[in-house]
Amino acid sequence: MIRLERVSKTFPGTALPSVDAVDLEVPDGTTCVLIGPSGCGKTTTLRMINRLIEPSAGRVIVEGEDVTRADPVQLRRRIGYVIQGIGLFPHLSVGDNVATVPRLLGWPKAKVASRIDEMLSLVGLDPATFAGRKPGSLSGGQRQRVGVARALAADPPVMLMDEPFGAVDPVVRARLQREFGEILRRLGKTVIMVTHDIDEAIRMGDRVAIMRGGRIVQYDEPSRLLGRPADAFVADFVGADRGLKRLTLEPAAAFAVPGVAPPGVPALPADASLQEALSLMLASGADAVAVAGRDGRPAGLVTLARIREVAAAQAEGGAASAA
Amino acid sequence: MSGLLHWVATHGEIIGRTVREHLVLSGVALAVALALALPMGVALVRHPRAAAIAVGGVNTLRTIPSLALLVIMLPVLGTGFLPSVVALTLYGLPAILLNTLVGLREVDADVIDAARGQGLSERQITTDITIPLALPVILAGIRTSAVQIVSAATLAVFIGGGGLGELISSGLGLLDIAQLVTGALLVALLAVATELVFGAIQFGLARRYGIAS
Numbered sequence: 001m002i003r004l005e006r007v008s009k010t011f012p013g014t015a016l017p018s019v020d021a022v023d024l025e026v027p028d029g030t031t032c033v034l035i036g037p038s039g040c041g042k043t044t045t046l047r048m049i050n051r052l053i054e055p056s057a058g059r060v061i062v063e064g065e066d067v068t069r070a071d072p073v074q075l076r077r078r079i080g081y082v083i084q085g086i087g088l089f090p091h092l093s094v095g096d097n098v099a100t101v102p103r104l105l106g107w108p109k110a111k112v113a114s115r116i117d118e119m120l121s122l123v124g125l126d127p128a129t130f131a132g133r134k135p136g137s138l139s140g141g142q143r144q145r146v147g148v149a150r151a152l153a154a155d156p157p158v159m160l161m162d163e164p165f166g167a168v169d170p171v172v173r174a175r176l177q178r179e180f181g182e183i184l185r186r187l188g189k190t191v192i193m194v195t196h197d198i199d200e201a202i203r204m205g206d207r208v209a210i211m212r213g214g215r216i217v218q219y220d221e222p223s224r225l226l227g228r229p230a231d232a233f234v235a236d237f238v239g240a241d242r243g244l245k246r247l248t249l250e251p252a253a254a255f256a257v258p259g260v261a262p263p264g265v266p267a268l269p270a271d272a273s274l275q276e277a278l279s280l281m282l283a284s285g286a287d288a289v290a291v292a293g294r295d296g297r298p299a300g301l302v303t304l305a306r307i308r309e310v311a312a313a314q315a316e317g318g319a320a321s322a323a
Numbered sequence: 324m325s326g327l328l329h330w331v332a333t334h335g336e337i338i339g340r341t342v343r344e345h346l347v348l349s350g351v352a353l354a355v356a357l358a359l360a361l362p363m364g365v366a367l368v369r370h371p372r373a374a375a376i377a378v379g380g381v382n383t384l385r386t387i388p389s390l391a392l393l394v395i396m397l398p399v400l401g402t403g404f405l406p407s408v409v410a411l412t413l414y415g416l417p418a419i420l421l422n423t424l425v426g427l428r429e430v431d432a433d434v435i436d437a438a439r440g441q442g443l444s445e446r447q448i449t450t451d452i453t454i455p456l457a458l459p460v461i462l463a464g465i466r467t468s469a470v471q472i473v474s475a476a477t478l479a480v481f482i483g484g485g486g487l488g489e490l491i492s493s494g495l496g497l498l499d500i501a502q503l504v505t506g507a508l509l510v511a512l513l514a515v516a517t518e519l520v521f522g523a524i525q526f527g528l529a530r531r532y533g534i535a536s
Contacts, residue, residue: 050440052436052439052440073442073443073444074442075442076439076440076441076442077441077442078442081437081440081441083433083436083437083440084433085431085432085433085436085437086433086437087431087433087434087435087436087437087438087440088434088437089434089437089438089452090431090434090456091455091456100441100443101441101442104441104442104443104447147437150441151441160440
């Protein structure tokens, strides 16, 4: 668990605090996304957790320990750290990059070597092909995979990610978001991620903290953030299309009913959301579309009427229930 | 041409001695310049204000002609080996210091941030990350400095430092063209050889670290 207690940061030579008495609690194994306009203090908040920035006041508790009293170098070896610029060491091979923290911790050679292979496989890179390469020969997406493998190498319970998908193109970004989200959930990591992309926040976060002027304006589950914005700023920030965005949180397959698909309309993939279902209906003029099951065969139909029911339930603030 | 060859053939001893003197003088000056400039560069890169003052200082030093720098040593340190080494060290220092500073500063800030964030200590960041990454630029500075020192060491003869300048100055005095030209050719040869050797070291290290120089 990560807990921030009235954490503040005022940089020298500035009158206003960049982070102003922030309280935040992230339960074990969940992902918290910090989001807000630039200068809102989200990155400063993140960097105070591994003390790349020293808090001016308050306490930061990671796994029960007050980190403001810990040795910062030792502390950082227990916290995974991924940044937008990735920052791979260009003079070292991919394998040596991944081995950074295990070697700092003095792991035996054989254990480090097997860990390199394990981590590269985990992030979808073939160890035999990639371990010996230099970072300069990789694509942006591959580099960020190595960045995440490096951060996970010593199995830290906690991961800090500062705009981890900012440096890759949209297609790769969507795939990495899905893959990394799954890996972090499976490994049970407690994650704090910074982004400026509200769609990414909704997709990746179990809870999202919207920041403004160094304070957290609202800290809630994505569906509540979209359904019940705390004030006009949050409503504006999540966007006028928040009704549509909320549909991205609901898997289409969960709302499928038995039926025959309208001819000429392609079936949705198994992991499609209600938003994608609605989009396909609008594009094809049909008022029902088929959804594929996990086995690839049609699992059933999602109807326009059902989507309206879900949207209405969401608008009332209640959790949508699957059919 | 035959006069030249005859002079070389009959003056092996003095050629050997002046070449040796020249190399020792240059080598010691380069070693001292390295021992001073590298730690200074590493220390200064963390202190921008002090670095700015140091850069201003060595830039002034750079504008002083080598001969002037040598002659200035006369009233302070007298003549001989020591004042020559001091002058040549001062002459070679700026290139190494400036390149060390530039090389270390140019290391990608994200790389340093990531290194610190993974839990490398400040010392480990310097030895394992920034110095290896700055090495091609630092080596380019050392190469420039070495060639400057080898060339300028020719003038050490004016304050009694010996070296190949001796052949040139006595060749001039005696109007002994063979001796004069031998001295000049040897200095040129030494400077080119220095350039090639340090260039090879630079290339080899850049390849080993897999980064362009």
